[in-house]
Amino acid sequence: MKATTTGGAAVEAAAPPSKARRRSRGEELWGWLFVSPMLLGVTVLVLLPIVATFVLSLADWNFVQGWDGIKWIGLDNFDKLLRDDLFLRSVRNNVIFLLAVPVYMAISMILAVVIDRHVYMKGFFKVAYFMPYISNIVAVAVVWQVLFHPSNGPVNQMLRALGVSQPPGWLADPNYALPSIMLIVVWTSIGFNLILYMAGLQSIPRDLYEAAEIDGASGWVRFARITVPLLSPTSFFLLVTGVISTFKVFDIIAVTTQGGPIGSTSMMVWYLYDTAFVNLKVGYASSIAVVLFAFVLLITLGQWAAQKKWVNY
């Protein structure tokens, strides 16, 4: 198998038709032309700002002072970060938030299998579950605030009816605010994950299941030995994007808790935003951004490296 493919490639490389070669040079030009607007945008709006962030992280600078007020202080900002309780709390919250990803992935995978294989009206259920993804987070946050209202929200009314005398205050309770936000994120994420898992299920050949059934494999064994491994490319994609998205959780915090109560829902991005645009400490905020970049890049690269261990292509 391998020999034939490399052989084929060698033949192609050895005798390329002259027309194709000319075309490919023209193509190269067109290729660059087609990506050039994006490339310009990424340079101006991503690369340069990243460089600027690194530079500013070495400075003590307030937004309103203008360029004259800038003071270069070396790595002092990072030193301060290590002793900043609210920052450390934000990092911890970010780490806790990672738990939401496997939770919604597992729910979505099981739902996808059940809906795809065991239930009529597939289309209807897919559409229903996808609904939260297509609605707007700002508008939906309004509803969740009402649902989670400590005294009159339906959630707590139901808990009281079930005999819980002191139901949690959800978004208003420092111990429950972060899990509440995680719950909302799980709620919005299930739809997208479910659809991608459904798409992944379509590409698993049916005869694998038939063969396993003849061999006497139970439903659970078939799920664990065929479905889960063959969905691993989808799981990998969803895990990587899901983990990255936990570092980008911002809107929902901005609309509901603003990092409170007492810093219990402060995440790195929120703390950075608060430092830069409320407290106007640009240098300090930039050093938070640098730490955030480091986290995100390390996690992405780490996942890429670990991919070989468990992803089947």
Place this chain on the structure above:
Amino acid sequence: MLQSETRTKNPVQAYRLKKAIRGIVIGYFFYSLVIGLGFAILYPLIKLIPFVFNNLEDLGNPDVIWVPIELSVDSFRAAMRLVFGNGLPLLQSVAYGAAIALIQIFMSAIAGYSLGRIGFWGRNAVMGLVILSFVVPPQSLLISQYLSFKNFDVLGIASALGGGPIDLINQPYTLYAIALLGFGVKQSMFVFIFRQFFKGMPAELEEAAYIDGCGFYRTFFKIGLPNALPAIMTVGILAFVWNYGDTYYTGYFHPDGPYLSIKLATTFAPANVNNILYAVRTWYDVPGATTFAFDAVKQAAALIFLLPLLILYFFAQRRIVENLEQSGIVG
């Protein structure tokens, strides 16, 4: 011995019976799982409806759970008066979302085509940049972006032309320029979707077009783009939904613009509770209205705001889901 012989017929029946019962039990379990979770998922959206139709003074009455005692559309009227006016802001926001979505579709399609189809030199580096801009949280770049937009002057071109740096903040065209440069709301994800789609498209179609004498851009417009309809629809709808509801780009680069998402957030900010309650009490003659009335008006506004999305979803739901499945994000 004798016993086992009499039983030989029974095990088959018993097996069938057992299988049927198991089928029913498992089916029941699966249906309750799917329907139960589905209800939990839709509940927050369904719950909007009875609440906003309540009489403003009945709100918070624990007897009212699903069916309002007295139907009233006051919260809608208040929401219209506070946020939506004569409906023009809604149209403007829809038009804005659609325009940006169109730009994003086109720009991501050409970039994705190039990345997925053409082996140009440096392609992997460009792809790395796309992933980088996907990974980096936009808020962390906001400071530098804001500063550079405030005094926009790439390589001193603007100063050289006279007039010094340009202030791009709060200009209506800034947001369009950002989308054109491939950095609108989640645009790197859209580029990625197109790239994956074009990568998986059979090469024969394009080869045939080349042989028939189509140039590069004609092949793209005649073959590539029309065949990418699933990706176009997926990106188009997601882009519309996210741009329509965006408060981040609009809020920073054009805060004075006519965007409903911003207006919704500022009108119903916690600091405004008393003003709005006062307005509602006097407009509709409901002196007993409590903060629940504020919530109801807020939810009514949210519902009207979601209306274009709900309509879009209602008409295109199955297509959206199918296209997302076909767009081949994974693989």
